[in-house]
Amino acid sequence: MKNRLTYAMIGGGIDANIGQVHRRAIALDSRAQLVAGALSSTADKSIASAKALGLDPDRSYSNYQQLLEQESKRPDRVDFVSIVTPNDTHYPIAKLALEHGFHVVLDKPATQSSAQARELEELADSKALVCCVTYNYTGYPMIRQARAMVHDGTLGTIRKVFLEYHQGWLASDLASTGHKQASWRADPARAGLGGALGDIGTHAENLISFVTRLEPESLYAKLNSFVPGRTLDDDASVMINYHGGAHGVLTASQICIGQANGISLRIYGDQGSLEWYQEAANDLRVTMLGANTVTYTRGGPDVHSDAVISSHTPPGHPEGYLEAFSNIYRGAIDAIIAQNDGVHESRLAQLATRMDAGTQGVRFIELCVESAKKNAQINWA
Amino acid sequence: MKNRLTYAMIGGGIDANIGQVHRRAIALDSRAQLVAGALSSTADKSIASAKALGLDPDRSYSNYQQLLEQESKRPDRVDFVSIVTPNDTHYPIAKLALEHGFHVVLDKPATQSSAQARELEELADSKALVCCVTYNYTGYPMIRQARAMVHDGTLGTIRKVFLEYHQGWLASDLASTGHKQASWRADPARAGLGGALGDIGTHAENLISFVTRLEPESLYAKLNSFVPGRTLDDDASVMINYHGGAHGVLTASQICIGQANGISLRIYGDQGSLEWYQEAANDLRVTMLGANTVTYTRGGPDVHSDAVISSHTPPGHPEGYLEAFSNIYRGAIDAIIAQNDGVHESRLAQLATRMDAGTQGVRFIELCVESAKKNAQINWA
């Protein structure tokens, strides 16, 4: 049984921030090694980026088709492909990768339409391939603690959920100034139906689903495009009715000046509540009915094993975004090993977010856009 | 010109928490003295409460009708009446008080219907009487700082407002256990159309209006009654569209276990933002586009005169709820003196919340209830 894997990256060239983030998240645990890449949509940049990363020239590809075709023929072919390109190319790349028999780790939102997402989901299933989506915020140990506490009934029946994901970096018109990250996100052809919705709203929807396992029944969404000239939403407010009677308020905005990347999750049940803030990611505030608030901490007393195995350092040594991100890859790698070797999945693998979550995330975007257009509540079909 | 006033209290007997709060808020500044009262709906309790408070037996009344009639005939009649009874009695008492020529300070929500509220508004106007509503959270110095910074354009055009007012004390069925405060609030006949909406949602609506002066154009509300057997809402989520394009998300809930009385206000403009949390009431976090967050503090540098005059102690000496509450009464007292003596109103008087805000608050409750029933967006008419 091979315990260390190899992988190829598609997208994520040297001037793309997100590729670096994925590579670091993987490197942190030394469980998989980058050995091949088609790192840019431009052949020259791909090769230059591969060189800068020290890749073998033989495995430095000009484009993803070449990578997938040639890697698939190598005896030492990569174990999986990490796809970190702009949204519009996720679908064709992931499809081709799966068709060539590669396990896939895919950035979010998974695809441009839920139909595409479902197709990938079925394709992966039919070929018994792992297809994970990097909903990286689910990797935080205390988010996994929250999930465990909801699941074991500590909070009782869930009544209300608040999820905020607020940024301010798109408060002004960066796209027209040529800002690379802002530009493709502002372009419906590349970003898809959703602006803030697709970029961060889908994380928000996924975080609620991951932690609570509540199933949405209907939703009402209001989308704003505050910055003049912007086509897609830069501010989304969504009310979600869940099966069983719980109600959610989800807001995802990129015009909140002063918020760099503020994420908070608050869940109120009939027996207790929990509150989590990314800026204090190592803590989870829990209050039981009639009792004082208790702060659970990563690595501290009474923490669930799901949080313990998702931890890298002793308590009091702050862990952050990269450590959380690495847990998605640790799970994906474990899932791939389990699939390859026919063994049981590790718990980390079970906690990794798969393509079904990716499909739900894209469906969420579609439904919000529809509700906002109709200015009416829409059933989640 | 008389600088110290006298007042009568209606409601607020010795077992009613809110009367004590109003009396302390007034006492803090020694600007008005309690000299008369009809402190309970029961004659015996009224007299006993008056005795406990050391009132002159001559001015310890059995009921409000008696108080208003007899005080109106005294040469040393009280300068104003403070009404702190349950919601359903606000209207008749305030009406009678105004008819007898008394200035009035009224707890919120002002009345059971906006028609009643408008009637009081007109009655006060026609008789040139001051009629204030104790939207006490507007009394916080840093809320007044926020108002000044919105008004002077510091934040630019307002785009988004988040107002949360979350409590947890009604997460279980206190009313059925005979809890006095919970019981009348759960009873539509006494509380009115709104549960959480009337109790705290109306504060929330007012705080937004006070700080931003935005005018609501339409709203969509979702009301939940999570606790079994509860008729009125215990959880309200409202999206508000403002004239000019700003959007607000207002949530008022009383089932948030772990939240004692959590209020937060966050405002995002195209040039800057501000954030305020009642639990750190002496601070205001301000971020200008492209700059770091600056924490303004009560009494600290660069604070607006509206905040300065609303302050009682030097910076670093925490002020809280009672100090804020006292500012409403300081303003009301100044307004009454100005009215009585025909002089210009002080700035504190100008900042006090008047009956027009009370009317808007009641209208807000009515529209939320209508929107929730129709599950549709409603225009603010």
Added chain:
Amino acid sequence: MKNRLTYAMIGGGIDANIGQVHRRAIALDSRAQLVAGALSSTADKSIASAKALGLDPDRSYSNYQQLLEQESKRPDRVDFVSIVTPNDTHYPIAKLALEHGFHVVLDKPATQSSAQARELEELADSKALVCCVTYNYTGYPMIRQARAMVHDGTLGTIRKVFLEYHQGWLASDLASTGHKQASWRADPARAGLGGALGDIGTHAENLISFVTRLEPESLYAKLNSFVPGRTLDDDASVMINYHGGAHGVLTASQICIGQANGISLRIYGDQGSLEWYQEAANDLRVTMLGANTVTYTRGGPDVHSDAVISSHTPPGHPEGYLEAFSNIYRGAIDAIIAQNDGVHESRLAQLATRMDAGTQGVRFIELCVESAKKNAQINWA
């Protein structure tokens, strides 16, 4: 039994901040009424201040000698005298007041020397008069909660105490610019031996003593005068060895730019710990060995009756400095009533800080100055 008292104030004229604070702290509970005053060291200002406060001209005195003499002859003489003058006059005024048979409430530091303080202590005892010192920070409900939890053994044996009292307002040379508050504090003749030590260090020493009841055995102090030209210390760091083996680190500084009035108390025992910060005065963080941190809140679950009776409003309604200050006066008033009427003292009276604490505070200053001069550890004799 008289439940409402009258008092005279000595010092605290209209341009003195501290007089206003004391008056508001008393007014908050409507238990005592200001009826007489010698409000300034200048006769004219005394009279003008009395007029501004609406005092009866008959009881508006030019100086404290006159006040004490004439009030002592009135049948309706005041019940107690509140002394809020600069430090150097505390002793003669308090002495004369006690000699005339008045109960006294005295600002801190009580006197210029511990010999004077002991004399006042004995005088008050011999005449069966109440003599309280306004160590106002002991009035915070959660400080009283902390005291109860130390006393009942929750934390086990106390090992370590950290007390910080940090301000920044004297970081530059305000005294030479004529700043009134800064000037007298910078003048050894008026302020006494200690600068920051006397102004805030004595609060710090008292807070530790009040909460832990530990008895100091020896101390080592380092005093700095950072601002050029300043004679007295503006920064004090003290290590205290307590009987029984506990160790304390106390720092009191007035050159900490950015700190308005930051006070924190942290206590570590062998079974648990507690942490309190004035800026979040309504919370107390408690951690038991091997357990998660629990946040006790004013008015919340499991709070000791000493905290409950020291509270003015429901939980979640922030209380601050004035509410805490008022508790010292509530206790003093209760103690005076008990003394006057020969009844048992209320619990609030037992919690009020008396002249013995005042003596200890002055002794603390003396010993710190001696230790700093010798650069050596000094026994507390």
Added chain:
Amino acid sequence: MKNRLTYAMIGGGIDANIGQVHRRAIALDSRAQLVAGALSSTADKSIASAKALGLDPDRSYSNYQQLLEQESKRPDRVDFVSIVTPNDTHYPIAKLALEHGFHVVLDKPATQSSAQARELEELADSKALVCCVTYNYTGYPMIRQARAMVHDGTLGTIRKVFLEYHQGWLASDLASTGHKQASWRADPARAGLGGALGDIGTHAENLISFVTRLEPESLYAKLNSFVPGRTLDDDASVMINYHGGAHGVLTASQICIGQANGISLRIYGDQGSLEWYQEAANDLRVTMLGANTVTYTRGGPDVHSDAVISSHTPPGHPEGYLEAFSNIYRGAIDAIIAQNDGVHESRLAQLATRMDAGTQGVRFIELCVESAKKNAQINWA
């Protein structure tokens, strides 16, 4: 010029937490690869640990002597050696490594005596080898921001420094229960002169020096051993007088129940101040005289290039302990490359903590122990 290095680890076997931390800190940036190891003081464990880490059996050594000797003869010998053994073995291992011509990265405290430390310092200098000490807390971007702001004079002349490093994990007698981490730290033969002093106090001393560059002139230390049976200190309080008049209060304690790993640094100059807390490591609070507090954030506006180059992710994506730790290794690797290739050192290399800081840290421990024994202030010679 070789941009990626190889390294060997001495100590840090699979049951040693700290080896894993160092390996992850290095892996995060993929700049150096672990290719050899003598991972335990026991030959069997060394080999087993090497196997678990996937090392080549040829380079899996039984002990450090073997590793250094054999690696020194290989043409592909490792570029540097990372030493993460218990304190008492640092000196002989580092000495032998330097003698064999290896660059060294050494855990803190560097050695058992300052004489040993100076010897290593001279040895490294004489052989032109890099010898870094992993004072990892200096790797935090906002600590480097603080350093830059002190250096460029933003704060003016430094007056006062507070450094706290508080943990609670040694509040009870873990060593006697066989807890591995606690046991060797409690044993003077292995830990050296200092308990908490050596384990965390030396970090504290270094953080002050790194940020302020102040030079200690004298100190007074009080050491406590609160837990019965413990020989070494578990609680240290130190006052430090710096050349030029600044004063520091440094407390390092391991009996603070409820503190997992609490580090704070506060610096007050005559023009401004800064405050940093590890639990909010991405923020730095800065206050200029007469102005409001400004929160600088990692990646945010106006951040110094030293902080920017020490950053791994965009603003708002929390970075923590491992990211900071990695910066020490990034600097060490850059320094080694510069040394090997005769090129100028990168800025990251200049920021790495070298052996001179290691010597100062050990000297600090010695002086604190001497001061505490004599109960007197000691000059830093």
